[in-house]
Amino acid sequence: MSDPRDPSGKNPPGEPSLDDYLIKDPSSFALNLARMIEQAGKAASAWIEPREKGLKNDLLADPMTDMVKTLSKLSEYWLSDPVRALEAQTRLFSSFLAIWTNSIRRMAGETTEAVVTPDPKDKRFQDEDWTKNAFFDFLKQVYLVTGKWALDLVERTEGLDDHSRLKATFYVRQIINAASPTNFILTNPELFKETVASNGLNLVYGMQMLTEDIIAGKGDLRLRQADHSYFRLGENLATTPxxxxxxxxxxxxxxxxxxxxxxxxxxxxxxxxxxxxxxxxxxxxxxxxxxxxxxxxxxxxxxxxxxxxxxxxxxxxxxxxxxxxxxxxxxxxxxxxxxxxxxxxxxxxxxxxxxxxxxxxxxxxxxxxxxxxxxxxxxxxxxxxxxxxxxxxxxxxxxxxxxxxxxxxxxxxxxAFNMLRSSDLIWPYVVNNYMRGKDPLPxxxxxxxxxxxxxxxxxxxxxxxxxxxxxxxxxxxxxxxxxxxxxxxxxxxxxxxxxxxxxxxxxxxxxxxxxxxxxxxxxxxxxxxxxxxxxxxxxxxxxxxxxxxxxxxxxxxxxxxxxxxxxxxxxxxxxxxxxxxxxxxxxxxxxxxxxxxxxxxxxxxxxxxx
The missing domain is CATH 3.40.50.1820 (Alpha/Beta hydrolase fold, catalytic domain)
Incomplete structure (x- = not known):
């Protein structure tokens, strides 16, 4: 049987290549992982120190408390009635089953249509492996279906006043944005390939930046969205005489x-x-x-x-x-x-x-x-x-x-303002700065x-x-x-x-x-x-x-x-x-x-x- 790959050893055009996901230098990779862990320890120390000194009190006006209380009302509605809970689970599992069935058919060489596709304005899934690689395509569709299902639960919940529904929708959307597979190295093909290509050096740089940003925030994360070193008030900003x-x-x-x-x-x-x-x-x-x-x-x-x-x-x-x-x-x-x-x-x-x-x-x-x-x-x-x-x-x-x-x-x-558009103003910079290890643009x-x-x-x-x-x-x-x-x-x-x-x-x-x-x-x-x-x-x-x-x-x-x-x-x-x-x-x-x-x-x- 002939080898389907070309003489260079690469997959035919249009097919995903596994070579991009294989670690080429295990010793360098292991060394950089150790350096990353060391930097992560410094980041943790920068976060802990002002709290040990009493300079930070996370219990005052903590939004997590309100989020838990709000989502508890949501859970209570759906879990208090077994029939209602079963109906909600059935809707989700039927979507999962459709995605799984498509994946099996795709592995058999059949052409399938995605159960769900990202919004054209969604910039997170632009790498070609989100579509060409069956594993990452599966993750993407499961994520999108689950997110849509979760927001639908909020919409279908009865007995919520308008303010509680607004809060529930907002908090669920924050969880959905945070849980995106694009935010994690092992579930983001672009991040995975960059990490392998640099033998994990991107993670070392990323942890260094994380430490710097926690120190700059005096114990809180001051997320960098731009290269601050480029701008000077009165020189290239606010220059009108x-x-x-x-x-x-x-x-x-x-x-x-x-x-x-x-x-x-x-x-x-x-x-x-x-x-x-x-x-x-x-x-x-x-x-x-x-x-x-x-x-x-x-x-x-x-x-x-x-x-x-x-x-x-x-x-x-x-x-x-x-x-x-x-x-x-x-x-x-x-x-x-x-x-x-x-x-x-x-x-x-x-x-x-x-x-x-x-x-x-x-x-x-x-x-x-x-x-x-x-x-x-x-x-x-x-x-x-x-x-x-x-x-x-x-x-x-x-x-x-x-x-x-x-x-x-x-x-x-x-x-608070960044959370209004967390998919644009928070998570892209978390990924770029702390996982890709790259400075943001000016x-x-x-x-x-x-x-x-x-x-x-x-x-x-x-x-x-x-x-x-x-x-x-x-x-x-x-x-x-x-x-x-x-x-x-x-x-x-x-x-x-x-x-x-x-x-x-x-x-x-x-x-x-x-x-x-x-x-x-x-x-x-x-x-x-x-x-x-x-x-x-x-x-x-x-x-x-x-x-x-x-x-x-x-x-x-x-x-x-x-x-x-x-x-x-x-x-x-x-x-x-x-x-x-x-x-x-x-x-x-x-x-x-x-x-x-x-x-x-x-x-x-x-x-x-x-």
Whole structure:
């Protein structure tokens, strides 16, 4: 019988090769495994040491406790009725049987169709052996079928309230993402082949990186999503020329240098979220919204929030409004002589701005003449997956942890945001860094994402309770500075931008919230997500946006009648803002002897790391 392989000893084209899975140098492989175990011990020590010294307490606000309680409700429903449990098991085993039968037929040389295939957007199963190798194809299909079955159990569980169902779906999805065969060396053909090819050296490098990242996180894993050594604030990030022209305990105000012969009479104040640093709006020059705004003729001021510590424990929303937004407005007025000001708020910075405008309406402060909100929620009834972390029990536990320190550690919030898209923001980097032993690529957006900030205890507690838990802002029940404020009191023109694939401020939630304001609202829906939908320079010619009528009724009905436009929404906003006040004046240059100048942009506060 002839040998089916070619003279080189390799399998025919299209057939998987076993050579790639065979260890060629057992002694080197064994040595590297020993080195890996040694590095793993160092990683374990880095994790244990701060706990032995009492610097870490994992019992406070531990999300694992809530996950176990939530999934226990799920298990109780399915296991309490033998018929129901048998029916669920039968559905799963019938799928397994179909996969097994196909595998047997395939081994016999028959052509079969997969019982289940990955979503085309799923990047995890791109290696050809996931399809060509019968073993890995079997693992892939079993995993996909089991994951679908588990999510189906949540959907079919009766008696769960909406919040418990949301939490159960979220936690089950986290387990599914964590259990993917792509996350383990022996069940991932690409990892397996790389490990064999390097004689396990990739695992040594991976454990070294794991140790470094636990040390960097002071006992917690600070997952690297980008090459941090590449970026320098003020050099290749946050490079738009400007000066810090005011500073207090909570914020710096940055004024940017003009680049046009004339500027709009109305200056522009930007309120970014305090959960992250402001320079998401001033990344590399070609991505910088701030630079683009300056080049359109705007006199741009930005609030740069301090990275709070225990001294800021009692800084609540009123403090952030008085010492942040109104401090910024005072600075703009002093620097330009203008009382008519345009304002922009991004994410929770927009939520704060909306509350500030409602308070200012009650107090007779009418300096803001138009407001723009980027992916901003003011109605939190359908606030998406972040509500998983918000109920009375979890908030109380979190408050206990926060008020003992005076703040919430930035890594806690970063982890929560990453979990919203763990299949994109956690597990690919776990695999790349700690199993493949490769440094992540330099990516400005992910560098910014990892540059976490702490959250002052009073501020974060007020936000969680008044917005996520009780939804007081949209209901006109929020109390600030002794006033019960209402968004209906805000009668200025508003530009409300949502992002279609936003996991943090879902587009339907932003749409509903846009109906709470008393003035004219222009609702615009951008393509992509919470960041890419906003930071979308026109020259990139990426994504699209939709415009339509008033934000009334249901988002899908609005979208059915909306007009789609290719590319960035930035020029559309520019046209909108010009219609609110197109008069121009001479530029407001910052003089070299300006006594207000405290520092060059990007300032001091943005450099305060967690």
């Amino acid at each position: 400007g000066k810090v022209v005011a500073r207090n305990d909570l914020a710096e105000i940055i004024q940017y240098a003009p680049t046009t012969e004339k500027v709009f009479e109305r200056p522009l104040l930007i309120c970014p979220p305090w959960i992250n640093k402001y320079y998401i709006l001033d990344l590399s020059p070609e991505k910088s919204l701030i630079r683009w705004l300056v080049d359109q003729g705007h006199t741009v001021f930005v609030i740069s929030w301090v990275n709070p510590d225990a001294r800021h424990a009692d800084k609540d929303w009123e403090a952030y409004i008085r010492e942040g937004i109104q401090f910024g407005l005072d600075t703009v007025e002093r620097r330009t002589g203008e009382r008519k000001i345009n304002a922009i708020g991004y994410c929770v910075g927009g939520t704060l701005l909306s509350a500030a405008l409602a308070l200012m309406a009650r107090e007779g402060d009418d300096r803001v003449k138009s407001a723009t909100f980027f992916t901003t929620q003011v109605d939190f009834e359908d606030a998406g997956d972040l509500k998983v972390f918000v109920d009375e029990e979890q908030i109380s536990a979190l408050e206990k942890a926060m008020f003992s320190e005076g703040y919430l550690d930035g890594m806690k919030m970063l982890t 990516f400005d957006l992910l560098y910014w994402n990892a540059d976490a900030t702490r959250l002052s205890a009073a501020n974060h507690s007020f936000y969680l309770r008044n917005c996520y838990l009780e939804n007081r802002l949209s209901r006109g029940k929020m109390v600030l500075a002794g006033h019960r404020i209402s968004l209906a009191d805000i009668n200025i023109p508003i530009y409300s931008l949502a992002a279609k694939e936003d996991h943090i401020a879902p587009a339907p939630s932003v749409f509903t919230g846009s109906q709470c304001f008393g003035g004219d609202v222009t609702y615009v829906l951008a393509g992509s997500g919470h960041i890419a939908g906003v930071i979308n320079p026109p020259q990139k010619r990426k994504y699209q946006y939709w415009t339509g009528g008033k934000a009334e009724g249901d988002l899908q009905d609005w979208l059915n009648n909306a007009q789609e436009h290719p590319g960035s929404w930035w020029p559309h906003w520019q046209e909108w803002i010009e219609n609110k006040g197109a008069k121009k004046v001479f530029p407001r240059h910052i003089q070299s002897n300006d006594s207000d100048v405290l520092d060059d942009a990007p300032g001091f506060y943005v450099r305060l790391h967690t």
